[in-house]
Amino acid sequence: MHAEPAGASEPDTALAEHCDALFSPGSPLQAELPQWSVREGQRALALAVASAISDRAILLAEAGTGTGKTLAYLVPALLHGGRVIISTATRNLQDQLYTKDLPAARRALGAAVSTCVLKGRSNYVCLYRLQRAAEWVHGRHAHAQLRRIAQFAKADARGDLSALSGLEENSALNFLVTSTTDNCLGADCPDYKACFVMKARREAMASDVVIINHHLFFADLALRGEGVTELLPTADTLILDEAHQLAEIGVQFLGARCGTAQVVDLSRDVLASGLQHAKGLADWQSLSGALERAARDLRLVAPQAPGRLSQLQMTDLPGWDVALHDLQAQLAHTAAVLSAHAEAAPEFERLMERCATLQQAFGNWQSPAVESDEGATPQVRWADVGSAHLRLQSAPLSIAAAFAALLAQRRQAWIFTSATLSVGGNFRHARSALGLTPEHGGCAPVEQGVAPRCRELRVTSPFDYAAQARLLVPQDLPLPNQPGYSEAVGALAAQLAAANGGGTFVLTTTLRAAKIIAQTLRQSLPGRAVLEQFDESKPALLARFAATPQAVLVGSHSFWEGVDFPGDQLTLVVIDKLPFAPPDDPMVAARLARLEAAGRSGFMDYSLPQAALALQQGAGCLVRGEQDWGV
Template sequence: MRADSPSSTPQAPETSTALAEHCDALFSPGSPLQEELPQWSVREGQRELAMAVAGAIADRAILMAEAGTGTGKTLAYLVPALLHGGRVIISTATRNLQDQLYNKDLPAARRALGAAVSTCVLKGRSNYVCLYRLQRAAEWVHGRHAHTQLRRITQFAKSDARGDLSALSGLEENSALNFLLTSTTDNCLGADCPDYKACFVMKARREALASDVVIINHHLFFADLALRGEGVAELLPTADTLILDEAHQLAEIGVQFLGARCGTAQVVDLSRDVLAGGLQHAKGLADWQTLSGALERAARDLRLAAPQNPGRLSQPQVLDLPGWDVALHDLQAQLAHTAEVLSAHVEAAAEFERLMDRCTALHQAFSSWQAAPDPEQTDAPPQVRWADVGSAHLRLQAAPLSIAPAFAALVAQRSQAWIFTSATLSVGGSFRHARAALGLTPEQGGCAPVEGGAAPRCRELRVASPFDYAEQGRLLVPQDLPLPNQPGHSESVGALAAQLAMGNTGGTFVLTTTLRAAKIIAQTLRALLPGRAVLEQFDESKAALLARFASTPQAVLVGSQSFWEGVDLPGDRLTLVIIDKLPFAPPDDPLTAARLKQIEAEGRSGFTDYSMPQAALSLQQGAGRLIRTESDRGVLVVCDRRLTATGWGRQLLTSLPPFTRVSQTAEAQAFLQGTK
C-alpha cells in the first residue's frame, strides 16, 4: 500500500459539458500537458478515447474501449477521471502494472492537471510482510542464503512504513520465503493478532478507504468479491468511477476466484502453524512435532499420487489416479485427528480454535471437490472441477464455466461508471465476445436497454494504433515447416529461429503455446547458436529473465503463456517475435473442454464462438510485443501455415496488425538487417 498527497476536501465533480470541454482542450494543440510531459504530442485517437471516457464517467455509463498500442490509453482515462473528481478505483492485470501506474502515469497526470487528490496502491495480503509470521519464520528457514534474505526482510519490515515486499530489491518473486512471511485469509489471526495495530495489511486497507484514487489488480478485485476479505468490497460502493484496464483478462482471472479451491500448500502451511502454535502455547501437552510432520507427509503423499510433471487434470482423471482415494482418505483422517488434538487444548490459546476451524474447512473442501454434483441443484450455474498440478503442490479447483452471471449482477446493481479498456478487446471488429464473457448484454442482465431515447448505458469505441505497421513491420508465415501436429515441428521452429536470430541486430522472442515446445526450441537454439544468450522460461523468475534479456544485446528468450503479454521492450531490445503455432487452447484442458461441451449443447459452434475468439485475442497479444513506439522496426513470424492456407486461419490473420507480408526468409532477414 502506498499513499500520497492526501486532500482535505474532495474535488467537486465537473458537469458533463464542462468535463467534455476540458478534456477536448487538454488533448488538443496548445495543451498544458505538453509542459509536464515533454514526450506528449497530440494524437487524435487519444483525444477520441478521452472524450468517450469523459462522457461515460459523466453519465455513469459502461464503456468498452479498445485502444491500439501507442494510443496512450492510460493518460486518456486518467485525465477525465481526475477532472471529474470523486473516488476512482483503477484495476489492472498485474502488480507490476499497478506500480507503473502509481509511480509514473498517475503522478504525471496529477502534475499536468494540478489535481490535489490522494492516491494509493492496494495489493493482496500476500504482498505485505506479516509481522506475526515474521517472528516465527526462523524455525522454517534453512541454509545460509535463506537466513541472509530473512535478515534483510526483518530489517526492511522495521524501517519501511508500508511493508510491501516489491519495494525490497533482489528478492525473488516466487521465493518460498515469501510464503512463510506473508499471511493468507486462512492463517490471519485478525483482531486476535498481537501485531494487529501495526499490521501492514490493515494499514493498507485504512489508507485505501481514505484515498481518492485507489489502484488495485484484477486478482484482488475478484478475490475480494468472493471472500469479502481484502478491503475492496468496502471500496466498491463508495467509488464514482471504476476503470478496468487490461480488461481482456478479466473473465479468465475471475473464474479462478468465483469458485472454491483447496490444496496441499494450504495443508503444509497449516501443519507449520500447528507446530509453531503448539510449541508456543502448549509445549509438552502433545507431540506437536509428530502431529505436524504427519499432516505434512499426508499432504505430500496426495501430491505424489498425481503425475510428476506439472499440468492440469480433469476431475475424472484425478479420481482414476492409482492411490488417489487412499492418499485423500489418509489426508482427511489426519486433518480430523489434528482437529481433535487441538480441541483438547483449546483453552491454552485462542489461536487453537482458528487452527481447528482451518482443519475442518480443509476437510470439507476436499470432500466437496471429490463429491459428485448435487442433481437437485438445477438452478446452480454450470461448474467444472479440475486439479492444477505444480512441481511441489497440488490445487483442486471448482469454478463456474463463466463469470458472466455474477459479473452482470455486480454491474447492474451499481450505478457507477464502468470503463473497460485494453489493446485487445474486439474480435473481427466486434465486442460481442468480450461483452458476453462479462455478461454485458441485455440478455445477460449486465447492460439493460435505456428507454426514452437517452444515450445507451453500454457504449463501445475502437481506436486504431497510430503506428505505421506496414512500414515498420514485416510478417512471415513460412510454408515449408511441418504442421504443428506433425513430428519435428518444434525442432524446425527452433532451426528457423536460429537462422533469423543469427542475423538479427536486436533481441528475439520465441513465444510458444506449451512448455514442452519451449524446452525443445530452447535446446535447438542453444545447439545452433553457441555463444549466444538463450534464455528459457523458468530458468529464473520472469522479472529476472526480462532484465537479463533487456541488458544482453541480441539475446533470445523462449517463453510460453506469461510472455505473450505485459512485456514492453521498445527499440533494438526486441526486433524479432516468432510464434510457434496458432494459440488455440488445448481441447483436453478441463475448463476449455467443459466450455466447448456447454456451447455445443446450446446448439452453437464451440470452435466459432469460443476457440476462434480466444485464439484471435491471444494472437493479437503476442504480436503486440513487437512494435511499441513510432520508431520501432521488426519482424513477426508465425510458424503455422494454417494462418494463410485455411479460411478460418485467414480470419485470424485479420486480427493481426497490418504488417507488410513477406514470403521468403531472406526478405525477413534483409528487413532485420536494415537493407530492405
C-alpha cells in the first residue's frame, strides 16, 4: 500500500537534470523509440512537469499538436516514482496510453513499475446480471451475442467489454450485462468474489500507475462508488490529459439526475427478484409492467424529437404534472409491495431503497428550483430527451468551487495538459473554469520570493502550418441562419472532396446539419464512400474511414477531437460554421445570464473562448505530423 504523500519537499534537481539529459541529443530514448527526435518544446514541457512534481505544484501546460506531450509527462512521472494517476478524456485514449505510450516509456527508461487501467463499472461484465439477461433478450442475433459475452466472461481475466470485438459500443446488451451503482448488490452479490469491477479496483490499489478517464474521475467524486476516491489520497502525482474537457464533463456528474431508463431497469429487477425469491406472493408481472408503463408515459409527455429542454419548458408541457405524480405513486406502491415481503430476500431491501431514491429525485421536479445560498454555486435544471427515454438533471453552473476544494485537500502534484488550454495566449478561461484563482481558493496569490504553486506553460506546435496547410473561407455561401445553408455547405464539400486526393472530414455543429450534408454528399459523389455519424459506432466508423481510400466522414461534436489520421488518410477538413454553443441550451443560457448580471460580457467571457477552443480542436485534426498537408 502506498503512503499518503508527505508535505512539501525540497526541489528535486536530480530529476530535472535526468529529464534534461533524456530530452537532449544522444538520449537513450532514441534507441528504444526510433521515431523519436529532439524537440525543444517537448524538453521544456518535461522540465516544467518535473519541477511541478518535485514541488507538488499545479501546472497548466498547453502543448501544441506534435509536441509529444504524453512522453513529456510520462518520463518525469515515472522517474520520480510514487503513485501516479493519469486521467484522460475517453476510454479509447485510456487504452492507447496503456497499450502503446506507457509500455514504450517504461522500456525506454527501464522502469519496473506496475500499471493498470481502471474504467467505470459499465465497462465490465456483471456475472450476476449476465445470468439474468436471457430473460430480457429477444431475437436470434441478440441471443447469439449474449452467448458470445458469456463465453468471453469465462475466458477473459478482466471482463472489459472493449476487448470483445464485434460488440456495438452502445448495444442494448451492454446495459443488460453490466451493473450500475443503483443495481449493484455489493457484498450481498453471490458473485462478489469473482466480480470483475472489484478485481479491477484491487489491481488499481496495488499499481504504481493507474490510468482512468475524466468521466470516472467525476462520477466517483459525486457518487463515491467507482473506487477512485480511495486512490486519490494515495497519489503523489495526478496528470489530467485533455484537460480542456474537464469543466464540461464535471458538471454532468456534480449534480443530481434521474431518468426513465433507471425506472425501467428497476422494474426488470423487481420482476426477476420477485419471481426468484417470492413467486406467488404477489403479481410481480403486473407490478413490474405498471412501473414500466409509468416511466414510458412520462417520456411520452415530452416532444418526440430528441433534444434538451429547460425545467420551465418541461413543466409547461400538457400532462407533465399528472405523469410525474403517477410515476411517483407507482414507485411508492412498488416499495410497499416489496416491504410486505422483505423477509423473502435481502435483495428486496436494496430494491426498496432504489424506489425511495427515485421517488424523491422525481419529486424534486414538482417544485421550482430552490435559490442557491449566497456564495454557493448556482444550479440549473434541464431535461435530456432521448428517442426512448427521458433524463432529468440538475447541475452546478461551474465545477470551480468543487475542484478548488479538491485541490486544497492535500499537497499533491497536479498536471493539467492539452493541445488547447489557452485562449488569446493566456490561461484565464481555464483557470476560472477549474477554480485555479484566488477567488475560488484553488491558487493563493503569489508571494514575493516564493515559487507559485500554480504555474503555466505554453509550448507551440513544431509544425509549419503556413507551409503544410491552406485555409479556404468561401465568400458566396448563404448566411448560417438562412434556409439552404447546410445544403450549400454540402455542395461545396462535395466539390472539394472530388478534387481531394485523400480523405475528407466534414465537421458540423448540429446533428441535423450532419444529416443534410451527408445526404447532399451522397447525391453529389455517388462513387465515393460517405460515412455518417450514427451509421455505426464511432470506433467502427473511424476504422472504416482509415481503411477506405478517399472516404468522406460527416460527424458532429464527438468527431471534432480524439482522432488521428496521418498522411493521405485525411487531407481535407470542412467545418460548417463557427462552433458557438447554442444560446438556448439551458446550461449555456444560465451561464450567460450570470455573467451579464455580474456586469461582464457573456459573449467575450464564455461564448467566444468556448468556440475558439472547439475550433482549435476541429482544425487540429488536419495536420498530425511533419509530413502531413491539407486544406
